[in-house]
Amino acid sequence: MNENIDKSFRFSTRLHLRVLTGLRASNIEELLELIKKVPGSSIYYHTHHFLQQHKYLSPEPPNDFAHWITRALNEDVLGEKIASIDTIKFATIRDLRNEIIRTIEGCIKENPRIKLRFASPDKVFHFIKSTSFILPTNYVARNLQDFLEILKKITPDAIYFHMFEARLRLDMETNDFSFWLGTSLFEVELAEKLASLDPYTYAMEDLRKRIIEIVEKRLKNAKN
Amino acid sequence: MQRINRYEQVVGKSKVDELKMLAGYLEGKVIQHINSTSTGGGVAEILSKIAPLMQELGVNTQWDVIKGTPDFFDVTKSIHNALHGKEAIITSEMWDVFNDVSSMNIREMNLYGDIMFIHDPQPIALIKRRSRMKNSKWIWRCHVDVSAPDKDVWGFLEKFVNKYDAAVFSSAHFAHKMKARQVLISPSIDPFSDKNRELTQKEIDVVLNKYKLDPQRKPLICQISRYDALKDPVGVIEAYKLVKKYVDCQLLLVGNRATDDPEGDKIYKQVLEAKGDDPDITALMVEDIPSEINAFQRVSDVIVQKSIREGFALTVSEALWKGKPVVASNVGGIPLQVKHKYSGMLCHTIEGAAFSIKQLLNAPEYARRLGENGREHIRQNFLLTRHIKEYMLLFLSLYSDKDVVTL
Secondary structure, eight states: OOBOTTOOEEEEEEEEEEEEEEEEESBHHHHHHHHHHSOHHHHHHHHHHHHHHTTTTOSOOOOHHHHHHHHTSOOHHHHHHHHTSOGGGOSSHHHHHHHHHHHHHHHHHHOGGGGGOBOOGGGOEEEEEEEEEEEEEEEEESSHHHHHHHHHHSOHHHHHIIIIIHHHHHTSSSOHHHHHHHHTSOOHHHHHHHHTOOGGGSOHHHHHHHHHHHHHHHHHHHHO | OOHHHHTHHHHOHHHHHHHHHHHHTTTTOEEEEEESOSSSSHHHHHHHHHHHHHHHHTOEEEEEEOOOOHHHHHHHHHHHHHHTTOOOOOOHHHHHHHHHHHHHHHHHOOOOOSEEEEESSTTGGGGGGGGGSTTOEEEEEOOSOOSSOOHHHHHHHHHHHTTSSEEEESSGGGOOOOSSEEEEOOOOBOTTSTTTSOOOHHHHHHHHHHHTOOTTTSOEEEEEOOSOGGGOHHHHHHHHHHHHTTSOOEEEEEEOOOTTOTHHHHHHHHHHHHHTTOTTEEEEEOOOOHHHHHHHHHHOSEEEEOOSSOSOOHHHHHHHHTTOOEEEESOTTHHHHOOBTTTBEEESSHHHHHHHHHHHHHOHHHHHHHHHHHHHHHHHHSBHHHHHHHHHHHHHHTTOOOSEEEO
């Protein structure tokens, strides 16, 4: 837990080790079958790692399935549909997996021709899963000013952990920061502002900047 | 100052703190790396950097080397080629040599690690000692491209691999269906090595004078790779010629001749023929001197890696780390490093390479932005610190079978 009795917030981080499953797909039906049976940590990896690996590059986080369907199978429409699945809407990986399955099955039904597309041997889809390690950092915030200073220096992985994974982990519709700000500092409005961000539409450093801006504004208003 | 602290200026204090914290969870464990040579080759190079840094972090890291005879290393060279998918005949006598030397090492080597980290096929049979080392964990690190190996040779090795707790590969393409857990860990570059550290203008000038190069004269396109058909140096010359029609530029090809590669001379000859009497093409056959490679990369305007096949292509990481715009083939580990139009340009053909080179030479601001993104991408994903972090996570993963581990 991030909270303790003195209501401080200890930042944690989550580090990943990529594990190869040895499972591979070279057409849409193989992909679909494997999406149904791989562990949740594999669905998690293929829908989230882009954000962490390219946090400085792209504000668009196409998931691996969308990317592969577009690039390896040349199925732009299905690729776009998978890319535009609103990941933040899904509180669990199970729900997200079901939505991906539903979308692919819908497209195959509408357009069975998709089944005829094959990826070239060098472009087969390799299923990877992620083993995650959650560890506490030495950074502890006791008030909003501390929180702001730490935000400026923690790793993107820590921001990622509290902003993205809290929802999946805690099965609730908010992130760790908002939860702490609202329940411990009673900064309800600020908590809501952070909760209303869609982190999936930011590059990680832009997300950090945006949170800092919001917190700085709140601190400035409090002084006035 | 501890050497590990130097990395704070590159990746930030929080990342180095993270390494120190992870190291704390490995207290009391001894990691014993074993490979076949203490000098020469990529494995020895990376171990010579990783082992002392991990030791400094507080992880008891040791490094030992197996003994071998010339016959044995001839066999392991053939095994290496066969894993790469090249034709290689390994006779039963050759397997006997492999087994005999392996048995000698199994008998005589001092093996003491809590975590045994075995690199490449040469020492793979040491796993037979496992039964005598209660509670030890064993990792096999494969540094070779095994995407399309000779089936018999892979079959022979797989029997050993399956006795390990984990096998580590550099690319998802190298994964196989097997019993051992397979982990993906990319290689890395060291920002403080001679190949990557900042150079003074004086150091650069020494190299330019030595090779009579003048990057100020015309925009400089460069490919650094050994003279090997799979690196397609002749294709680079053809791409340069297409660019040259529109942009007055010069081309620098730099390569060394691998002593174990009889093809090198043949390819270099082809390069010289393709060069003809063009004074704007320089094709150097040089010793692999890291600081010189560094200088060549730093004075280039566009760096090309037009390989037909690649393992990971650390030359691309090196170029991106220097903030250079890169045009590279969409093969092997290159697309992991170059995201098309974000951190460089990917190409499939000579014409495509030429088009991208031309675009970058004509749009220096765009080229600069790609280079900046590329450097950031390498900083986040392909530096030594990330490599050390993943090795420590790998060690920790050996003690849990869960997908989420709370430390």
